[in-house]
Amino acid sequence: MDWLLTPGPVRLHPKALEALARPQLHHRTEPARALFLRARTLLKEAFGTQGEVLILTGSGTLAMEALVKNLFAPGERVLVPVYGKFSERFYEIALEAGLDVHRLDFPYGRVPGPEDVARKGYRGLLLVHSETSTGALADLPALARAFKAENPEGLVGADMVTSLLLKEVALEAFGVDAAASGSQKGLMCPPGLGFVALAPRALAALRPRGYYLDLSRELRAQREGESAWTPAINLVGAVAAVLEEVLPRLEAHLELKAWQNELLYGVGEALGLRPVPEVRSPAVAAFYLPEGVAYGAVKEAFARRKAVIAGGQGPLKGRIFRLSLMGHYDRYEALGVAALFREAFSDILPAS
Numbered sequence: 029m030d031w032l033l034t035p036g037p038v039r040l041h042p043k044a045l046e047a048l049a050r051p052q053l054h055h056r057t058e059p060a061r062a063l064f065l066r067a068r069t070l071l072k073e074a075f076g077t078q079g080e081v082l083i084l085t086g087s088g089t090l091a092m093e094a095l096v097k098n099l100f101a102p103g104e105r106v107l108v109p110v111y112g113k114f115s116e117r118f119y120e121i122a123l124e125a126g127l128d129v130h131r132l133d134f135p136y137g138r139v140p141g142p143e144d145v146a147r148k149g150y151r152g153l154l155l156v157h158s159e160t161s162t163g164a165l166a167d168l169p170a171l172a173r174a175f176k177a178e179n180p181e182g183l184v185g186a187d188m189v190t191s192l193l194l195k196e197v198a199l200e201a202f203g204v205d206a207a208a209s210g211s212q213k214g215l216m217c218p219p220g221l222g223f224v225a226l227a228p229r230a231l232a233a234l235r236p237r238g239y240y241l242d243l244s245r246e247l248r249a250q251r252e253g254e255s256a257w258t259p260a261i262n263l264v265g266a267v268a269a270v271l272e273e274v275l276p277r278l279e280a281h282l283e284l285k286a287w288q289n290e291l292l293y294g295v296g297e298a299l300g301l302r303p304v305p306e307v308r309s310p311a312v313a314a315f316y317l318p319e320g321v322a323y324g325a326v327k328e329a330f331a332r333r334k335a336v337i338a339g340g341q342g343p344l345k346g347r348i349f350r351l352s353l354m355g356h357y358d359r360y361e362a363l364g365v366a367a368l369f370r371e372a373f374s375d376i377l378p379a380s
């Protein structure tokens with residue numbers, strides 16, 4: 029088996045594999061309804077909300093689009109700080125949704141501060157919690173607080189795709205009204221599901237649009253344990269099985285994930301590599317390539333050891349590489365990956 033060190037999809041949790049081996053359920057039957065409701069209850073706990081979590085068949089980007097289109101009407105003014113490929117995606121989705129989008133640019137690797145979003149006159153603010161493209165972590169509670177001090181009626185939407193099950197999240201406690209995530213990152217499941225979490229404030233403010241993306245239609249169906257259209261019910265089973273295993277020991281899990289990511293940063297820094305982010309997300313370790321070393325050479329050195337890694341995106345393409353242990357890895361497997369990382373670089377930097 030290859031070492032999947034990419035920031036999604038990731039190495040699967042054994043409980044997900046076990047769940048996926050079960051016979052097909054029909055989605056309009058009692059066992060499927062019970063499973064769907066159980067998954068939604070567990071997801072509400074994972075997102076830390078008293079509101080609702082909707083399970084959509086699609087990837088994380090679908091959840092981001094559903095969030096934007098069901099929360100904001102065309103012409104409404106939203107603020108979108110751009111500090112990586114995924115915050116750029118939020119910007120593009122908001123533009124396509126016909127919103128009056130105000131973009132704030134930050135160098136990749138940095139994150140906005142509260143002073144940047146303390147601006148009046150906005151209906152919404154869209155933020156990425158863990159910017160997987162740079163490895164940076166935004167301080168959502170501080171940003172939401174600063175924005176809402178100027179816009180008490182404003183709504184904050186967040187991409188929590190690589191913070192769910194990797195870093196503490198809690199919608200209402202963070203001042204976040206809606207969040208998007210997916211199955212193939214911290215949840216250690218295959219790709220194929222997107223989640224939209226809606227805090228009570230967002231539920232009260234829904235402006236549904238779209239057909240497949242109509243969240244009020246989903247809400248009616250999902251409260252009864254069904255979805256409007258055929259769901260990827262097998263994946264819903266995998267998500268429920270993983271959450272049942274991880275949520276009772278979430279604190280230890282988050283500690284392990286943070287330790288594993290810092291382990292990678294420790295190896296990189298000892299090799300003389302410069303980290304990309306100023307504030308580090310526990311989901312991924314991102315490093316600038318050493319002078320004169322092409323990304324292809326780094327990728328090859330890992331590939332020779334059966335490890336798959338990721339390069340840079342957007343302006344960081346060809347300038348950085350990224351490693352992630354957000355999949356299912358225990359402490360000793362992570363130490364093995366750290367050794368693999370060191371060895372791979374002995375091919376690249378033989379002098380060190």
Ligand SMILES: *Cc1c(COP(=O)(O)O)cnc(C)c1O
Nearest residue numbers: 087088089114158160189190210
């Ligand atoms: C992976 C990811 C997404 C969603 O990407 P999909 O390919 O659509 O699942 C969104 N935001 C962040 C921060 C991600 O890491």
